[in-house]
Amino acid sequence: MKEKELRRSLAVLPIGTVMKLTDLTARQIRYYEAQQLIQPERNEGNRRMYSLNDIDRLLEIRDYLAEGVNIAGIKAIYEQQASAAQAKQENQEHPLTDDDVRRIMQDEFLRQGRLGQTRPGIQQRPL
Amino acid sequence: MKEKELRRSLAVLPIGTVMKLTDLTARQIRYYEAQQLIQPERNEGNRRMYSLNDIDRLLEIRDYLAEGVNIAGIKAIYEQQASAAQAKQENQEHPLTDDDVRRIMQDEFLRQGRLGQTRPGIQQRPL
DNA sequence: GACTGATGTCATATTTTCTAACATTTGTTA
């Protein structure tokens, strides 16, 4: 599946194509980028280039918005997914080092200090 | 597999992307089109738009040329493939009518008259 | 009623692509 993943993440589509495939306006697409929901690449001439994965994500965003989820909410969902995925990967590739543990605990403390509670998306793996 | 075919034939890529994916110049890509080796679509603004199938074909063309096959040869190959595919489809969808038989026989005669022999690609199905 | 989030619209600049013409290169043929 490595090959397919690579293809799906190749930035090959200009914004005009993305508009048609997603039924979003250029304004919307750029706004979602400004809100950090997507990070399209740029070509040598500074034009945004999108991958099939970007298309999927934009369709998702569109659906979330239609459901009434606001952009902050969507962002939170993606951040949660990202941290979960990262945790999974770290877990698979190498067992946690002492440094990892220290860093994770520090992160948790900082988060609690700021928000008053742990968010559901943060993976609380048993150490 | 219908869905995948559709996706692969969607014209979504501008020529700049195609250049990168195929390592061909715009000049070459347009020339092959002029020689009728590919038929990209055009968007509303008259810009050429290519599908993944177009990419595959361009890579094939590149390989044929590298092997020493000239454009006329490549064209012959594709025409042969097209007629074979068409014959197959016609064969599946409806058995040959008398008219089909007459037309096919006439085609064969014409070809022999011009070339002196039947080309290997022409499907000689038993009637 | 003021504010904010999401989007529309417009102006201006830059990049990309188009067509058409002429140039170059290489292999073939009279």
Add this chain to the structure above:
DNA sequence: TAACAAATGTTAGAAAATATGACATCAGTC
């Protein structure tokens, strides 16, 4: 060898697509 054709390069000028930034709108919230 000169001439020719096939494939590609290069250039010019026009049109289309995209970028950014500003201001406008509109709906929902405090």
